[in-house]
Each structure stands twice: as structure tokens, then as C-alpha cells.
Amino acid sequence: MRILIVAPSWVGDMVMAQSLFITLKQQHPDCQIDVIAPPWTLALTSHIPEVSLAIPMPVTRGKLGLMERVKLGKTLRSHSYDQAILLPNTWKSALTPFFANIPVRTGYIGECRWGLLNDVRRLDKTVLSKTVQRFVALAYPNSNTVPPCPTPVFIVNPDRQAQLKQHYGLPENSKVLALCAGAEYGIAKRWPVAHYAEVANHKISEGWQVWLFGSAKDQAVAAEINQLTDNRCLDLSGKTSINEAVELLSLADVVVSNDSGLMHVASALNKNLIALYGSSDPNFTPPLSDKAKIIYLGLDCSPCFKRECPLGHTRCLTDIKPERVIMEIDDLLHDDLAILNKILMWLH
Secondary structure: OEEEEEOOOOHHHHHHHHHHHHHHHHHOOOOEEEEEEOHHHHHHHHHOOOEEEEEEOOOOOOOOOHHHHHHHHHHHHHHOOOEEEEOOOOOHHHHHHHHOOOOEEEEEOOOOOEOOEOEEEOOOOOOOOOHHHHHHHOOOOOOOOOOOOOOOOOOOOHHHHHHHHHHOOOOOOOOEEEEEOOOOOOHHHOOOHHHHHHHHHHHHHOOOEEEEEOOHHHHHHHHHHHHHOOOOOEEOOOOOOHHHHHHHHOOOOEEEEEOOHHHHHHHHOOOEEEEEEOOOOOOOOOOOOOOEEEEEOOOOOOOOOOOOOOOOOOHHHHOOOHHHHHHHHHHHHHHHHHHHHHHHHHHO
16 A cells, blocks of 8 residues: 655644554555655654655745646656545645545645545544644544544664764763754744753753754854853754754753754654743644653633734743753653663662
């Protein structure tokens, strides 16, 4: 069986899409899963073992690109796919599978996609409250029953890790705190710079390394944090590809992150993770890992899902104090130590 997945254009959504890929492999162990996505999320498929072929979408986000989508669909006819599953709900995302002549085209009705889809599902958001549930449900005939959602698990390349450690001159035998202070969606999802810096300074005083992650858009935020730590952090923002960020994040002992794509990456790497939520809803897009600790104040005004705070105070984030995050980091490490001691006792 050959399945084509039209994947999301957000990093976090691509991470959650792995839960669907795992489910399909459980249902059809010998199936081939190919994925279409924009280059910035398609790169993540190199860490997702269920994906056989990564196909770049030649249209930038926000563009229709009608002819490019039609042309891509026609070139994919030779792959003889049995089914296409569409994760975006846009009309344009259904064009390529339609012109690829794929016999079963599955997805939610979205932007009135009758005809382009022939296995049309109606989404009941009251039943499928989480994004990952909505993705995984498309693997089942009844897409409005809450499905079991496997945990995303990214693979890493030890050789590539060693190369990156050498490239950046990373010292051995030191605990690493990774800070992911950006949030592409908007400032209402960003924990304050001064709060990040206070946590960084505290861990540096304990002998930790602190690494700053993010895209080129996050460089200004990372630079502010680094300045407040007397430039004692390793600022990797805008310097790594998404795949390099995955490899380096996997080396961290603890990750502190806003609700962002890198938060979901850290979750898929099974890292000790502190996930900070402000304007967004942790019940909608939570990190899918038992090692993640969510901090969310749940104020009367949140979640508002706005890019900027409509009330001008962003208390949903500013009121999360650095002391609490430091305490949660210590608790995570204590839990790890307790588990290690239990393992050692069992071995003896």
C-alpha cells in the first residue's frame, strides 16, 4: 500500500503528524508513506523513520501556485498511490492529490473541498479537541471518535552530533540547558527575555552550559538574553538548520521553551521539557511526552490565541516567575535521578 500525506507547514504540526504515520504503520506494516511539505518542515522527515520519500512542495506558504500544484500532481501519477491523506484544511492543498489521480483522497471538508476529496470527513471539534487527535483520526473510518495517539519519537544521528559538537567546540561532561525563546506566531506566546535570562544566569552559576535556539527571526530575542548573561550563553539562533537544531537539542539535559515548533521537537526527542503557555491553549497542542511539564496560568483572559496581547499586559506569561521555572527544572532532574537509582537497584 502506498500512501501520500500532504503535511502541515508548521514545525510543531509536522512533529504531531508523526503520530499519524506511526498509526498507519501499525495498521499496514508494509505500507510506504510519502510526504509532501514545504522545505522548512519537510526537513524534519529525516528524523521520522516511518517516512519513505520526502517530496518538496514547490509553492511558498500563502501562495496559490495553481499550475505548480497541478504539475506536481501529474508527475506523481507514476507513483500509483492508493490513498492520500490531507492534514491541512485548505482548498489548495487538495489540488495535487486530485491531479495525481489518487483513488482515495481523505481529509476534513475544510474550505468546501467536495469533489477534490472523495473520502470527506466532518470535524467535530468538541470530540477531537487536540490537533494530534484530528490528524490520527484520519487513519480510521470514523474520524470523530477519539483515537489512541502514539507518541512522536525522533531519531538522531550520533555521527552528525559528533561533527556539530566539534564544529561549535562544545565541552564534554557539562549539563546543558536549552532555551527556545522564540515563537513565530507572535509575542503573546513569548516568555519575557528578562525571565529567560534569570533562569540562564542561575544555571550558569551552577556550572551549566546554556544554549539558545531559534530561527533567524529569533536572533534579536536571543541576543538580548545573551547580553543579560554577559554573553555567557552559546547563541545558536539563526546559525543552524532545523536538522542541526534537532541534533543539538537532543544533547540537552533540560529544555525551556515557549509554545513553539522547537517545543514539539524537544518533546519528540523525549527531553526534560518545561513548556510555557500564554495566549495559546495547552489542551489543544500539548507536548506529547511524559517528560514534559506544562506551565500555564489559565487566567480569565487566556487563551486568547492572539499574536499580541489585546489587553497590553501579557500577564499570562509575565506572571510566570523565573523562580517557578527553576524549581520545575530541579524537580525534573530529581525525578530523573530517582528513576536512575531505581534502575541501579534493580540491576544489583
